[in-house]
Amino acid sequence: xxxxxxxxxxxxxxxxxxxxxxxxxxxxxxxxxxxxxxxxxxxxxxxxxxxxxxxxxxxxxxxxxxxxxxxxxxxxxxxxxxxxxxxxxxxxxxxxxxxxxxxxxxxxxxxxxxxxxxxxxxxxxxxxxxxxxxxxxxxxxxxxxxxxxxxxxxxxxxxxxxxxxxxxxxxxxxxxxxxxxxxxxxxxxxxxxxxxxxxxxxxxxxxxxxxxxxxxxxxxxxxxxxx
Amino acid sequence: xxxxxxxxxxxxxxxxxxxxxxxxxxxxxxxxxxxxxxxxxxxxxxxxxxxxxxxxxxxxxxxxxxxxxxxxxxxxxxxxxxxxxxxxxxxxxxxxxxxxxxxxxxxxxxxxxxx
Numbered sequence: 399x400x401x402x403x404x405x406x407x408x409x410x411x412x413x414x415x416x417x418x419x420x421x422x423x424x425x426x427x428x429x430x431x432x433x434x435x436x437x438x439x440x441x442x443x444x445x446x447x448x449x450x451x452x453x454x455x456x457x458x459x460x461x462x463x464x465x466x467x468x469x470x471x472x473x474x475x476x477x478x479x480x481x482x483x484x485x486x487x488x489x490x491x492x493x494x495x496x497x498x499x500x501x502x503x504x505x506x507x508x509x510x511x512x513x514x515x516x517x518x519x520x521x522x523x524x525x526x527x528x529x530x531x532x533x534x535x536x537x538x539x540x541x542x543x544x545x546x547x548x549x550x551x552x553x554x555x556x557x558x559x560x561x562x563x564x565x566x567x568x569x570x571x572x573x574x575x576x577x578x579x580x581x582x583x584x585x586x587x588x589x590x591x592x593x594x595x596x597x598x599x600x601x602x603x604x605x606x607x608x609x610x611x612x613x614x615x616x617x618x619x620x621x622x623x624x625x
Numbered sequence: 626x627x628x629x630x631x632x633x634x635x636x637x638x639x640x641x642x643x644x645x646x647x648x649x650x651x652x653x654x655x656x657x658x659x660x661x662x663x664x665x666x667x668x669x670x671x672x673x674x675x676x677x678x679x680x681x682x683x684x685x686x687x688x689x690x691x692x693x694x695x696x697x698x699x700x701x702x703x704x705x706x707x708x709x710x711x712x713x714x715x716x717x718x719x720x721x722x723x724x725x726x727x728x729x730x731x732x733x734x735x736x737x738x739x740x
Contacts, residue, residue, distance in 0.1 A: 447652050473686070540727075544701075548698055566723035566727065603719075606717065610716050
């Protein structure tokens, strides 16, 4: 039993792991638009954290041009991009290492990908987390995690980001963890991809838009009656 | 009692009401503990006094997953005291319609009022 576990661990350390719907973006060249950015955010300075949101908002505004309801699209895209970005930055092995974010738009889908280098303990934790995600629905895991977090008041990780995206935005998750050695230290390149169905988002936005319009009409009628 | 930064503001309007506005994307749940402490204390006291506590988030345009964890903690606090907690939000803010609405599963006396 112990030997099997050791072999699995050794394989994890040396071999590439792929989870979910991960696609090699270099093999998908029929994109309608593609924007990519490399950057470094030193986490030691908390004021720099705001840059995650700035980058997420910029990318969301750029991609929202492909949607009819741009304002609502920005909100969903910025939320999604920001979650991936925050994870990539939090778990980078060296705070001065580059993080890459790309957003590619295809006919019916949008692929958001972050790439960062992480330490072995974070790679292993992510590996275990991804295995857990495959055992139950995102909704069940989300509520289990909330109850667990409640018992850890000073936790620095919510572990809800990816689950929220899958549960609330029908996001499809794909991850590749690739071992690499830097200066005799075992590190890992982590590629996290979220695929959003653009038609599905457009439908969701139409529903929200219709609800807002109905709500406004009701308010108008109510106001007229009170006059 | 108030907390104001360039991105967000938190105002405890009374002992039973507060308002959170802007963009709330703090790095970890730990950071949220500090900025939501007054709300947590007031909610606890209101619950002990048998009063309903209301949080207005109609002008809170973004909340990250660390923030959702922290909001869930407030809900669990209300649950532990069997008290009613109300979130007033907006239909037009997607994360509120999607994520905050689903938190009603945590506690039957959680009311989400989206307008």
